[in-house]
Amino acid sequence: MLYKGSCHCGKVAFEVKGEIGGVVRCNCSICARKGALLWAVPHEKLSLVAWGDDLGRYTFGKAQIAHRFCRTCGMHPFAEDVGEGWARTAYININCLDDVDIASIEVFEFDGRAA
Template identity: 35%
Template sequence: MADEFFRQLPKFDPADAQTYDATCHCGTVKYSVTLTPPLPKWKVCSCNCSICARNGYLLVYPLREQLKVTSGEDALKSYSFGRKMNQHKFCTNCGSSVFFDPRMKEQGYNLDLLGINVRMFKGVSLDELNLVKFDGWSGWPFVDSDHLK
């Protein structure tokens, strides 16, 4: 299931790219993300797994090098569960879920992507996003979420 999802992601094209400024709620963590194509052309993932649903993630998956943290990196802390592969990064000051690092290289993938929460982007209207639902709740059996039912 994940392999098919990652194969559908757009390829990076600097001629058709846009950089978005983003920040956590309190402004401690500031960063930019360059997406190609620009966000209106992306399929933004709305996953119903336990962590995405609770944190309100709406995700795009750019290459790691497309994320530039400009301040507050030391305020980012990680949370991990299940197989402990994904490192969910949040601001320790305000609790905003900023992005997650699936550490794909460690899982044997050739890609090195991050899951970036577009809810943190400045000036983006969520109503204008092309949301694609992803069934992470029933699709990721390794996640021990029985306590959340």
């Protein structure tokens, strides 16, 4: 299935292909504050449609994940592995997807503070 998503103001827009089997609620310091529900997909399944200079990048700790955000509205629509190669993953914040019944999706708790 093809999903469309964006930040709040629409300056960062994307499409992602796949089936949402479940999502992760991470309790690490940034995810807990964002309230993100993350769907992991192979990075090549994510396509940016609009971004320009509005797509910001934030890393912390071991700097293994780039948390992406809109510089205009501040919304965090996705994150991605910073490494290169075929095994990269994108982490889609399903709260930023259009037409998704979030209540029907299974949520798995992840202890990111301990990771």
